[in-house]
Amino acid sequence: MEYQFDLLVVGSGIAGLTFALKAATSGTVAIVTKKNKIETSTNYAQGGIASVLGPDDSFQLHIQDTLNAGDGLCHPEVVDMVVYSGPDRVRELATLGVPFDHGSAEATGFDLGREGGHTRNRIVHAHDMTGQAVERVLIAAAEANPNIQIFENHLVMDLIIQHDSLKVGTVTLQHQDVCRGAYVLDSDQREIHAFLAQAVLLCTGGAGKAYLYTSNPDVAAGDGLAIAYRAGARLANLEFVQFHPTCLYHPLAKNFLISEAVRGEGGCLIDRRGRAFMEHYHPLKDLAFRDVVARAIDTEMKNSGDDCVFLDISHRDPEFLKQRFPNIYQKCLTLGIDITRDPIPVVPAAHYLCGGIVTDHQGRTNIENLYAIGECACTGLHGANRLASNSLLEAMVFAHEASLHCCENLESWRRRSLREIPPCFPAPPAERGTGGLQSEMVLITHNWDIIRRLMWNYVGIVRTDKRLALAQNHMAQISLEIREHMPHIPLNSDLVELQNLALVAELIIRCAIQRKESRGLHYNVDHPRRDDLNWQRDTVVVKHQAEELFCASIK
Numbered sequence: 303m304e305y306q307f308d309l310l311v312v313g314s315g316i317a318g319l320t321f322a323l324k325a326a327t328s329g330t331v332a333i334v335t336k337k338n339k340i341e342t343s344t345n346y347a348q349g350g351i352a353s354v355l356g357p358d359d360s361f362q363l364h365i366q367d368t369l370n371a372g373d374g375l376c377h378p379e380v381v382d383m384v385v386y387s388g389p390d391r392v393r394e395l396a397t398l399g400v401p402f403d404h405g406s407a408e409a410t411g412f413d414l415g416r417e418g419g420h421t422r423n424r425i426v427h428a429h430d431m432t433g434q435a436v437e438r439v440l441i442a443a444a445e446a447n448p449n450i451q452i453f454e455n456h457l458v459m460d461l462i463i464q465h466d467s468l469k470v471g472t473v474t475l476q477h478q479d480v481c482r483g484a485y486v487l488d489s490d491q492r493e494i495h496a497f498l499a500q501a502v503l504l505c506t507g508g509a510g511k512a513y514l515y516t517s518n519p520d521v522a523a524g525d526g527l528a529i530a531y532r533a534g535a536r537l538a539n540l541e542f543v544q545f546h547p548t549c550l551y552h553p554l555a556k557n558f559l560i561s562e563a564v565r566g567e568g569g570c571l572i573d574r575r576g577r578a579f580m581e582h583y584h585p586l587k588d589l590a591f592r593d594v595v596a597r598a599i600d601t602e603m604k605n606s607g608d609d610c611v612f613l614d615i616s617h618r619d620p621e622f623l624k625q626r627f628p629n630i631y632q633k634c635l636t637l638g639i640d641i642t643r644d645p646i647p648v649v650p651a652a653h654y655l656c657g658g659i660v661t662d663h664q665g666r667t668n669i670e671n672l673y674a675i676g677e678c679a680c681t682g683l684h685g686a687n688r689l690a691s692n693s694l695l696e697a698m699v700f701a702h703e704a705s706l707h708c709c710e711n712l713e714s715w716r717r718r719s720l721r722e723i724p725p726c727f728p729a730p731p732a733e734r735g736t737g738g739l740q741s742e743m744v745l746i747t748h749n750w751d752i753i754r755r756l757m758w759n760y761v762g763i764v765r766t767d768k769r770l771a772l773a774q775n776h777m778a779q780i781s782l783e784i785r786e787h788m789p790h791i792p793l794n795s796d797l798v799e800l801q802n803l804a805l806v807a808e809l810i811i812r813c814a815i816q817r818k819e820s821r822g823l824h825y826n827v828d829h830p831r832r833d834d835l836n837w838q839r840d841t842v843v844v845k846h847q848a849e850e851l852f853c854a855s856i857k
């Protein structure tokens with residue numbers, strides 16, 4: 303089947319929904335999302351959104367904190383743009399109906415929390431379930447909008463790219479790739495549809511599932527990165543994977559995060575014997591940057607042989623804790639941990655990908671009419687490390703900027719489409735699994751497991767040249783196996799995700815090998831120092847001409 307919309311948005315998190323709501327004022331928008339619409343990282347965000355709203359705060363301070371976290375790789379003009387735009391974007395959400403907590407004394411009306419790396423209280427939040435509050439309000443608004451249609455259980459496999467070339471006589475002067483839509487797998491019906499649009503917005507979130515331990519939901523398989531890479535988009539800084547220091551460590555808790563805000567409210571990291579250890583690692587102690595805290599915990603665990611460390615907030619008033627962290631309090635209680643009395647067992651886990659698809663200030667990629675917004679994008683805001691709670695903010699700001707650009711250009715894109723001879727779209731590539739070997743599905747689960755373990759052990763919090771080289775060799779083997787065997791397995795979303803995850807893992811390793819220094823989130827024991835002379839630049843990867851072309855294309 304073929305669908306036609308003005309704009310195609312891939313993903314129903316904060317980036318996709320915010321863009322769709324703004325762009326729907328000018329045209330029709332399809333949002334395709336590979337699972338249930340609410341199943342997004344956005345929905346699990348606890349801490350909140352960083353923005354300059356407090357009387358003692360200033361744009362300059364937020365900018366400086368962001369630059370400090372980014373460790374020399376932030377693009378300063380992007381940091382300025384995002385920070386200055388923040389208060390307006392937060393107020394828009396409040397006007398839409400997001401129930402942010404209100405503080406009595408604050409001039410702006412918001413209760414502002416503090417998180418690691420921030421020198422002021424500036425985190426707007428809705429208790430400790432900010433993401434859920436935002437996601438619900440945005441989804442309700444999108445569903446009520448007649449110009450927006452949401453397709454659940456629809457997984458984008460590849461983009462439809464038109465290769466235009468400008469010829470003068472026999473000489474080709476210029477090649478131009480234009481994105482014309484996407485091939486989408488309807489997982490329920492097991493059918494592939496072509497979604498045609500004037501522009502496509504990749505808002506597919508992160509790639510935490512590349513690691514064994516992650517705070518991310520299952521949808522975070524890096525699809526957008528793999529899709530964009532196959533189409534020829536530039537990707538950057540994939541070596542900068544943020545590990546959240548404090549994921550709940552319990553056999554019955556999957557991906558449950560203990561928010562940074564717990565340390566912001568006085569929570570202290572201790573070892574099994576009750577010894578506080580952060581003072582040995584950083585002057586900011588428990589409020590040091592995430593990478594410092596994650597590495598400190600990793601070191602403590604490796605030195606002691608313990609499976610976890612503990613986060614203790616039991617010295618605070620129990621009523622305050624229940625009111626400030628109702629979600630964390632309840633979740634821990636169901637597992638027999640009373641945070642008002644007991645220290646919480648925690649381990650680090652892959653949490654956020656600072657790199658992604660390279661974009662300009664309006665979310666545009668190097669492929670015409672292809673945009674990337676949110677965690678899948680690399681805008682230049684985060685540099686080598688993300689400041690806590692800057693990601694929801696980034697998604698909103700770039701969704702806003704991209705929507706302005708799309709709305710401005712939509713009419714001329716429509717006119718151009720009318721002038722052109724309608725392109726014919728080939729069938730999507732057959733090698734994406736067409737076979738009937740249902741019994742071989744174990745190939746998917748097995749490879750999925752080994753990739754995630756490999757990434758955790760060899761490409762994790764602390765890296766070495768040797769481990770990275772080993773990881774590259776292993777991944778080459780795994781990818782070969784996937785390429786050889788997968789065509790015999792019936793097409794399904796797990797298979798597509800595995801192929802994407804394998805590609806993203808390879809790209810993360812490639813970026814990590816390239817960067818011969820330690821900076822921000824990338825820590826390599828063999829190159830322990832920051833090297834501005836050689837490495838104060840982004841690590842960019844782009845598909846080599848000779849690489850296998852999965853991407854559907856129009857000649």
Ligand SMILES: Cc1cc2nc3c(=O)[nH]c(=O)nc-3n(C[C@H](O)[C@H](O)[C@H](O)COP(=O)(O)OP(=O)(O)OC[C@H]3O[C@@H](n4cnc5c(N)ncnc54)[C@H](O)[C@@H]3O)c2cc1C
Binds near residue numbers: 313314317505676
């Ligand atoms: C536990 C947790 C806590 C966090 N806390 C905070 C916080 O307090 N503050 C903060 O700023 N950030 C926080 N973050 C990070 C932040 O939540 C994310 O960076 C942000 O929500 C990403 O939004 P997004 O719209 O880019 O992607 P997501 O919200 O992850 O949405 C991605 C969407 O893309 C869809 N998708 C993916 N691939 C495909 C495909 N192939 N086809 C179709 N659909 C696809 C998914 O189904 C999903 O709908 C947290 C993250 C986690 C996991």
